[in-house]
Amino acid sequence: MxxxxxxxxxxxxxxxxxxxxxxxxxxxxxxxxxxxxxxxxxxxxxxxxxxxxxxxxxxxxxxxxxxxxxxxxxxxxxxxxxxxxxxxxxxxxxxxxxxxxxxxxxxxxxxxxxxxxxxxxxxxxxxxxxxxxxxxxxxxxxxxxxxxxxxxxxxxxxxxxxxxxxxxxxxxxxxxxxxxxxxxxxxxxxxxxxxxxxxxxxxxxxxxxxxxxxxxxxxxxxxxxxxxxxxxxxxxxxxxxxTIGKSVFVVPDYYKSQDELQRVFTPIHTPRPTHAFQKKNVVILIVESFGREYIGAFNDWLENGRYKGYTPNVDKLVEKSRVYKYSFCNGRKSIDGMPSVLCGIPMFVEPFVLTPASMNSYTSIAGILGKEGYETAFFHGANRGSMGFLAFANKTGFQEYYGRQDYDADSRFGGDKDFDGNWGIWDEPFLQYWCAKIGELRQPFMTALFTVSSHHPFEVPEQYRNVFKEGKVPIHKCIRYTDMAIGKFFENASRQPWFKNTLFVMTSDHTNQSCHAEYETDLGLFASPIIIYDPSGEVRPGMQDAIAQQIDIMPTVLGILGYDKPYLSFGCDLMSTPAEETYAVNYLNGTYQYVKYGYVLQFDGQKTKALYALTDRLMKHNLVGKVPRQQQMEREIKAIIQQYMQRMVNDKLMPGK
Structure with a gap:
């Protein structure tokens, strides 16, 4: 028993x-x-x-x-x-x-x-x-x-x-x-x-x-x-x-008085241009995962000055462009990059386009310029509707949208054989398609394109597999391929009649794989390029010892054009804002990072957790309580958060609302 x-x-x-x-x-x-x-x-x-x-x-x-x-x-x-x-x-x-x-x-x-x-x-x-x-x-x-x-x-x-x-x-x-x-x-x-x-x-x-x-x-x-x-x-x-059914945005009460809040920070811009509105064409290129780390021209200090990067074509573009030493993205996902770059809205807590606030009234640079007589078009090499970009483009004022199906239907190009098998059309042919379609737009025009190739699973077209070989991390070969595609785009575009009257802006949606400790820090994870190229020479090129971020792109472009009507953006016009007043803000796992005055402040919504010198690239030395600017930075980040939250909750993402 x-x-x-x-x-x-x-x-x-x-x-x-x-x-x-x-x-x-x-x-x-x-x-x-x-x-x-x-x-x-x-x-x-x-x-x-x-x-x-x-x-x-x-x-x-x-x-x-x-x-x-x-x-x-x-x-x-x-x-x-x-x-x-x-x-x-x-x-x-x-x-x-x-x-x-x-x-x-x-x-x-x-x-x-x-x-x-x-x-x-x-x-x-x-x-x-x-x-x-x-x-x-x-x-x-x-x-x-x-x-x-x-x-x-x-x-x-x-x-x-x-x-x-x-x-x-x-x-x-x-x-x-x-x-x-x-x-x-x-x-x-x-x-x-x-x-x-x-x-x-x-x-x-x-x-x-x-x-x-x-x-x-x-x-x-x-x-x-x-x-x-x-x-x-x-x-x-x-x-x-x-996060099931939870309210994403909660309005803090850092400032009891709206007047005081407005004095510290307001996202409503009331521009006073120094020249009449000039209808330059605007072309914005958002490159998938194209972090600042990969671009040699931004990293002459890396690896004791021996680092060359993976982007010889973009390096040449940087030489002719206005760029920023400390430039950042405002999120870690593709869907964060879209509202940041095109609408001046950063990602706080959750991706904006996935929250109920995405049903609010808001616009983008396309919507603003569309009212000024611009023809506007958005391009994305993936399937129509992928990542919700078609809905976003429609919501924010783009008049036309072109995706993989439109590329396939164009007899001038390779059709479905140029599909990468995962996300969309390879960058090289799709950028050439973009260049051709730009030539069909009525001037002035505003257009944006989101690339797809420098993305997991990190593959390049068959004919380039022995050309763009593996780097230190898998994405490097894709960066080399996309850099080549960008070079060919600008080579073709430079021969077009619309080129000289066009303002080009290039950035990435977010960063990706890294092989340098400097780019694996809490701030390094957001290191994206901001490249402004004006073939007419009106925007003077050069590396600016200043801070820039994706949400600065819309106000900066509007400032260059001389736009004079109120609009909303949480960023600033980099052309008219003194270098010491530019800033960057992003959100990571419950912590807001605020970059200004040469420091990086980490604020958890209640208190400052850390403060680092911007030159402390590895973020090793916490200076909390040791920097006089800390209190001012806390006041400013609190005002940005409160403005963001109350405008999201109360549907006030347009001037006058």
């Missing part, structure tokens, strides 16, 4: 529950270790054992909340106080529930460790809106499975072990024949369930104290030294659960 264990007694289900929940915590811990190893280059800077323990300790709180939320049904089923449930079938159902829930959580965490380098944040529910128009995700996903085969093996082994290690209670209702025994079982499990309720509430909220508010993603900042480290503290199930 088989010897009975505690799992055969009435305590069996409770003991099994505790042991299995402990296993769930272990799986979250394993996923966090894997996350660290997968993103070691981004997260290992100055990583001491004590700091690592603090982050893992903080991670336990977020794991606890995720486990409580995802195991509520399981806990209820295991502690349900009726003996009638104690059958092998019932506990098999409980086992399946436990394994499926935790297998999904584990796999989601593994998958997000691969996606994290492109976003620097844990995935939230906005990802479902971001990619809901994409038809190529299956191929991208399959490629990632192949590239990260070791994670597939880890997932398979982990789920198999989870099934094997699951503790199954062996309590049988037949072993309790008397009414008294059944009532005793019911009594015990009623007490267990009653005790579990406050524990679950505390676990879900992050604590039971009266002063404790339910923990959010932003709480991860208390365990980190750098905003990017929040990714290690958090887990993806928590990030997804905490």
């Amino acid at each position: 088989k010897k009975k264990t505690i799992l055969d007694t009435q305590m069996g289900p409770a003991i099994a529950l505790v042991v299995n929940l402990a296993m769930a915590f272990i799986y979250y811990l394993i996923a966090r270790v894997e996350f660290l190893l997968e993103n070691w280059d981004l997260l290992s800077a100055d990583l001491s054992l004590g700091h690592l323990c603090r982050m893992f300790g903080g991670g336990f709180m977020f794991d606890r909340t995720a486990i409580v939320y995802t195991h509520m049904l399981y806990i209820l089923m295991m502690l349900f106080p009726l003996l009638i449930k104690e059958t092998p079938l019932y506990h098999k159902i409980c086992k399946w529930l436990f394994v499926v829930v935790n297998a999904l959580a584990f796999i989601i965490n593994l998958g997000d460790s691969v996606y994290f380098p492109y976003t620097s944040r844990r995935t939230t529910t906005s990802v479902f809106q971001e990619f809901d128009n994409e038809g190529n995700l299956g191929g991208i996903f399959a490629t990632e499975l192949i590239n990260h085969w070791y994670l597939v093996i880890l997932a398979i082994v982990a789920v198999w072990l989870m099934w094997k290690l699951y503790v199954m209670p062996r309590t049988n209702r037949k072993d309790y024949p008397t009414l008294r025994q059944r009532w005793k079982f019911a009594g015990w499990y009623t007490l267990f369930l009653a005790a579990a309720v406050p524990l679950c509430i505390g676990g879900a909220r992050g604590g039971l104290g009266t002063g404790i508010r339910p923990i959010t993603i932003n709480n991860a900042n208390q365990y980190v030294d750098r905003p990017i480290e929040c990714g290690l503290v958090l887990n993806t199930p928590f990030a997804l659960l905490r």
